Amino acid sequence: MSAKPPLVTCPTCGKSVEWAPGNAWRPFCSERCKLIDLGAWATERYRVPVTEDKDQLEAQDPDAAPPPATAK
Ligand SMILES: [Zn+2]
Numbered sequence: 001m002s003a004k005p006p007l008v009t010c011p012t013c014g015k016s017v018e019w020a021p022g023n024a025w026r027p028f029c030s031e032r033c034k035l036i037d038l039g040a041w042a043t044e045r046y047r048v049p050v051t052e053d054k055d056q057l058e059a060q061d062p063d064a065a066p067p068p069a070t071a072k
Pocket residue numbers: 010011012013014015028029030033
């Protein structure tokens with residue numbers, strides 16, 4: 001299955017981003033936007049484990065996290 005990745009909107013800048021497995025910053029368009037968003041909800045307590053924080057981010061922001069279409 002080589003379906004085209006869906007487009008999502010970057011929560012930080014509103015830019016359209018492909019929800020592709022290769023996009024490490026999804027749903028953000030770039031590392032910068034991801035860091036900006038992290039700073040927005042964890043202004044002082046920027047102390048999250050770096051391991052699996054992507055899934056947590058998606059869970060905390062339902063508006064910006066469409067359900068992953070691909071099963072692992
Ligand atoms: Zn962005």
